[in-house]
Amino acid sequence: MKTRTLEALIFDVDGTLADTERDGHRVAFNTAFDEFGVNWHWSVDIYGELLAITGGKERMRHYYENYPEAQNIFDDFKLRLDVLIPELHKAKTRHYTKLLATGAIPLRPGVERLLQEARARKLRLAIATTTTPENVTSLLEYTLGREAIAWFEVIAAGDIVPAKKPAPDIYSYALQQMQLDADACFAFEDSGNGIRSSQGASLTTIITPNDYTRDHDFSGAALILDQMGEPGQPFNVLAGDVYGHSLLNYDLLQQLHAATRA
Numbered sequence: 001m002k003t004r005t006l007e008a009l010i011f012d013v014d015g016t017l018a019d020t021e022r023d024g025h026r027v028a029f030n031t032a033f034d035e036f037g038v039n040w041h042w043s044v045d046i047y048g049e050l051l052a053i054t055g056g057k058e059r060m061r062h063y064y065e066n067y068p069e070a071q072n073i074f075d076d077f078k079l080r081l082d083v084l085i086p087e088l089h090k091a092k093t094r095h096y097t098k099l100l101a102t103g104a105i106p107l108r109p110g111v112e113r114l115l116q117e118a119r120a121r122k123l124r125l126a127i128a129t130t131t132t133p134e135n136v137t138s139l140l141e142y143t144l145g146r147e148a149i150a151w152f153e154v155i156a157a158g159d160i161v162p163a164k165k166p167a168p169d170i171y172s173y174a175l176q177q178m179q180l181d182a183d184a185c186f187a188f189e190d191s192g193n194g195i196r197s198s199q200g201a202s203l204t205t206i207i208t209p210n211d212y213t214r215d216h217d218f219s220g221a222a223l224i225l226d227q228m229g230e231p232g233q234p235f236n237v238l239a240g241d242v243y244g245h246s247l248l249n250y251d252l253l254q255q256l257h258a259a260t261r262a
């Protein structure tokens with residue numbers, strides 16, 4: 001029997017805090033390809049396939065190595081792949097953060113409400129994501145305000161660990177930085193790779209899937225909700241017990257945590 005109280009919430013970013021992939025990352029990749037004269041274009045459907053590979057640099061290399069149409073590219077690119085992929089990725093990050101600054105990508109329903117409530121109830125907050133650190137700080141700045149970056153005592157992101165999700169390393173890193181055991185925390189994820197990572201670090205995980213991830217395997221999730229819910233916009237429960245609640249709030253988290261300890 002575990003005895004810990006709930007102390008911290010650890011959030012994935014892309015797909016969980018905001019729907020960033022289709023209209024954010026994908027668009028920024030395509031703009032970077034255009035900027036570099038690379039004749040690649042990632043459609044909504046192709047990008048959905050490519051999301052199986054986490055990390056933008058890894059995703060571009062995977063595309064180059066596995067999609068026949070990606071080979072139809074200038075020779076210099078093939079010779080300088082190891083240099084050009086990081087350069088393309090830097091440009092992509094520039095385009096992505098510029099896009100975030102326009103306010104084009106809002107937080108998903110209930111995210112700000114839950115973060116504010118967690119802060120008021122003195123839960124500790126952290127982030128565990130494969131995306132580049134400045135993408136995280138930009139998203140927080142342009143949705144919640146610059147001061148919100150400091151709400152998170154750890155922002156574990158990008159290349160800080162060599163093995164990206166689905167490896168557990170990024171969650172293990174966040175736990176280690178916070179000096180917390182997994183059973184004092186919940187993880188929040190939206191994808192199959194994400195839950196494999198969080199579960200690999202022994203974290204109880206709550207899933208809010210999106211259009212790209214709704215058919216993923218979420219076996220072992222504590223709860224699957226279509227979204228976190230707002231007053232007047234309750235969540236739909238896809239799996240798990242919500243103890244009569246209609247919003248993902250502090251009380252529901254406490255009840256869930258007590259149930260997972262029993």
Ligand code: XBP
Nearest residue numbers: 014025054055056129130131132194
């Ligand atoms: C997010 C990702 C990221 C972004 C792109 O996965 O896979 O790679 O799509 O970010 P998760 P970068 O939500 O599971 O963390 O281009 O900055 O790598």
Ligand code: MG
Nearest residue numbers: 012014015190
């Ligand atoms: Mg995600």
